[in-house]
Amino acid sequence: MTPQDVLAGQFQRHRAHLKTVAYRMLGSLSEAEDAVQEAWLRLARSDSGDIDNLGGWLTTVVGRVCLDMLRARKSRREEPLEERLPDPLISRAGAADPEQEVLLADSVGLALLVVLESLTPAERLAFVLHDMFGLPFEQIAPIVDRTPVAAKKLASRARQRVRGATPSPDPDLSGQRRVVDAFLAAARGGDFDALLAILDPDVVLRADGGVLTGGMKVIRGAAAVAGQAATFQRMATSATTHPALVNGLAGLVNTIDDQLISVMNFTISDSRIVTIDILSDPDRLARLNLTHLAP
Known part of the structure; x- marks a missing residue:
């Protein structure tokens, strides 16, 4: 050697x-x-x-x-940098490869990374x-x-x-998943009131569709985010939704005909959704390696 x-x-x-x-x-x-x-x-x-x-x-x-x-x-x-979402780290619970396990250790959520990118x-x-x-x-x-x-x-x-820019997420992953499942059910039904019930009053939605859609769009406040019910319904009913961990938190991966169309990350605090981050930029999604998500 x-x-x-x-x-x-x-x-x-x-x-x-x-x-x-x-x-x-x-x-x-x-x-x-x-x-x-x-x-x-x-x-x-x-x-x-x-x-x-x-x-x-x-x-x-x-x-x-x-x-x-x-x-x-x-x-x-x-x-x-604050005009685009950071790259998400996506895994199944207990199924990440060794390098990804290190990346996910003491995981930093996308919401915190967005704040870091403003420094x-x-x-x-x-x-x-x-x-x-x-x-x-x-x-x-x-x-x-x-x-x-x-x-x-x-x-x-x-x-x-x-400090204080992003609330600490609830530590219980099963509790996070229940809230995300409730969001998905409300989205499929286009139910404004059900969405409003699980959103923090100061919730922030960031949606990054890439350059072709004009970059990242930010919506603030529970009423405004719940007002996207029709958009959520189209997304939830047209795509196949897979539960996943996104930067160590409960999230969703959405596909159509096995093609990745979006990744959703939720920060949940006190059983309410405080941030929703949606990456749907096709160029960046194409670079994500999701082979480790296969069952």
């Missing part, structure tokens, strides 16, 4: 963790994979004998790569690496070209934006 083979084996043991870091930084599974691949290329070109803590070194490199990618998005004047790149990096992965600010500071004190302030500002 060559030294490069040994190094590749060591990198592979960190790959799933690195992809989790990158996904929370970027909200994109394909870009997260690109960031991890770039970390491997940088490791392969480095003098690995000088690296004392490979996991910490790789996490720092992935953080720096992700920061560059986020800044590049802004410099290209792309559509603001500046430096704020997001400081918050994700410190609050989610426990990296010290002394290690984060060089990545963002700040002092540790300044990096701590970045994370603090991000924390203030995140």
